[in-house]
Amino acid sequence: MNKKVTILLSRTGENHKKRILFGLKRIRQTLVQNGYELYQETLPENFAEYRNIEGEKIYVGIAEQDSFIAWLEENELLIYHSTKPGYEGMYLETIPARLTLVVGGDETGALYGLLELIDRIDEEGEIPREIAYSDAPVMKL
Structure with a gap:
């Protein structure tokens, strides 16, 4: 079975932040270890064309800062x-x-999201087919 996944990057560098890049490096390693053929592409100018990229895809962004995430929300896909x-x-x-x-409330949240996805891939041996999961720190004094 040939598993293929494409990591999508923003055109404007919105998801090229230090913690996100660290998380992407880690998830790439995990995907390869779990038998994935790994690709990387920049998002198409017309966001709707993300659908034309074959196979599974992963995108990480920050809510309220990322234009692709905003487009997905506006079009009720996210x-x-x-x-x-x-x-x-x-x-x-x-x-x-x-x-x-993987949508973070900030750069740290995006990294936490990538780490959660890495854990799930390691547990299941593949990217989860369907997921809707949120988490946030609970602050207690």
């Missing part, structure tokens, strides 16, 4: 099944065309 991620929070969701989204 529908939060809980609250939108806030400070250090994250949300994982599978949307149409086999795209797994």
